[in-house]
């Protein structure tokens with residue numbers, strides 16, 4: 001198994017590098033998928049993204065500890081919160097192997113919109129809710145043929 005990750009923030013990438021060291025993971029610094037190894041194009045079985053999805057106008061409404069602890073680039077998802085999700089949905093089919101899946105962390109409020117973005121990119125998509133983890137993910141699968 002190969003593991004590759006990327007983050008635009010060098011500090012976040014440094015933590016990811018430590019987390020993935022035991023798995024031989026490689027971590028690049030840069031915009032979205034730009035740092036990922038190109039030989040993985042069309043070969044990825046599982047693509048996972050936890051990109052920011054808070055709408056710009058709502059960042060100021062977040063708990064102070066979140067705003068103080070996290071850099072703005074980790075929170076701000078653009079005007080409707082979906083700017084990064086839009087780009088991830090557009091890029092995912094380039095990376096996924098037939099039958100491969102992409103999982104994007106989202107919110108209950110934005111789940112339908114995140115799923116629609118994945119469907120718009122040609123993936124079979126739905127939302128998964130986890131009560132145990134209080135989390136929602138938009139899941140898209142690349143058709144097999």
Ligand SMILES: C[S@@+](CC[C@H](N)C(=O)[O-])C[C@H]1O[C@@H](n2cnc3c(N)ncnc32)[C@H](O)[C@@H]1O
Pocket residue numbers: 006007008009012030031032033050051052073074075084
């Ligand atoms: C909510 S944090 C998630 C951090 C970590 N990946 C995790 O899952 O716990 C969002 C991360 O997205 C990164 N990010 C924001 N915009 C990005 C972009 N255009 N390309 C790559 N990473 C980006 C931020 O630097 C931040 O580390």
